[in-house]
Amino acid sequence: MSFRSKTPAFTGLSRLRNLIADSMAINMGSAATIIYVRGRGVVVDEPSLIALDNASGEVIAVGTEAQKMYGREARGVTVFAPMVNGVVADFEKTKQMLAIFAGSARSSFSHFSRRALMSVLTGITPVERRAFLGAAEHARIGRVWMVEEGLAAALGAGVRMDDPRASVVINVGGGTTSVTVIANGDIVHATGERIGASDINAAIVNHVRRHRGLSIGAQTAERLKLELASATVPDDLSQSATISGRDVVTGSPAAIEITAGEIYPVAQEVVRKIVDGIAATLTELPPEVAGDVFERGLILTGGGSLFGGIDAYLRERTKLFVFVADEPRYAIVRGLAQLFDEPKWLRHFKEDNAPALLADEAG
Ligand SMILES: Nc1ncnc2c1ncn2[C@@H]1O[C@H](COP(=O)(O)OP(=O)(O)OP(=O)(O)O)[C@@H](O)[C@H]1O
Ligand SMILES: [Mg+2]
Known part of the structure; x- marks a missing residue:
């Protein structure tokens, strides 16, 4: 929070504005959760990760903080990615993660959000949809509209x-x-x-393990993808990067050099x-x-x-x-936010019960 918003002169005004402004556009993805608040823009853009204490189940960290621990967890801590392929894979953990993200997206004066638009993948099942609604309810969001992500995008x-x-x-x-x-x-x-695009990471991990005998972590695979991989033939096939991990045969720490030419066909597939x-x-x-x-x-x-x-x-x-x-x-949250700004369209979805609107007003 900025200093300015804390000064008493702004308090009254902000409180009034926040009552109106706490409408959220939420895009929960398997890689990242992005929340846009009306009037404030993107306020959350964090990896969809949650770190939990194995014994107590207590949340240790979410988002970027959890990502820092990912693959290097302290004893007794595990980092989870509770969303897989665009849907909720682990309801409890998704629920906890969304509650924390939504909480941090709220202004300090508002403890609940009156409404949120959430994007969902085309063709999700009613069970998958209910999982999103349940998570939103747990995050104390009063009314939820679900919009197919392509329309929002x-x-x-x-x-x-x-x-x-x-x-x-x-x-x-x-x-x-x-x-x-x-x-x-x-x-x-x-x-x-x-x-x-995360399937490229999985393909890289698999390739490096099978053909180079090195087991690498998720963060190394992501870095390799961003630095070296491409969808078209790279200009410089010999460009290389050094990656380290665990030798699959000896189990010892090890490093290898890998080139763009070797990674290209892996990503290309x-x-x-x-x-x-x-x-x-x-x-x-x-x-x-x-x-x-x-x-x-x-x-x-x-x-x-x-x-x-x-x-x-x-x-x-x-x-x-x-x-x-x-x-x-940010295209999806920008699009969702536009629907808030165009009550005509939001109403149109509700009244017509258009297929784009999968559910309205939960809770
Ligand atoms: N600058 C970048 N260059 C290349 N790839 C990127 C870049 N930024 C993000 N990505 C890739 O985009 C993917 C994540 O995209 P996005 O945030 O749209 O996914 P998501 O909404 O969380 O997932 P989904 O909608 O499939 O559940 C990751 O695989 C990431 O590596
Ligand atoms: Mg997405």
């Missing part, structure tokens, strides 16, 4: 709700990839696959699967929609859209224009 990327022509938004997350076609503010077609899924969805569009897409191209959002060369690779494969949205990781 489209709005956040600048697609207008009243645009009659179709736009396609592809959100590449850590554990998921969604393709959503929007026209007239509604979803025309949407698919959600449980594969994302995952990127190809992601793009195959996207390309398959694009063959399912009605002709009029396909025509719009041909003229307008594809919009990329999500953290995976920042993976080196993924836009170029998608362009090459589909022969379409491909644009990465501004601040692509």
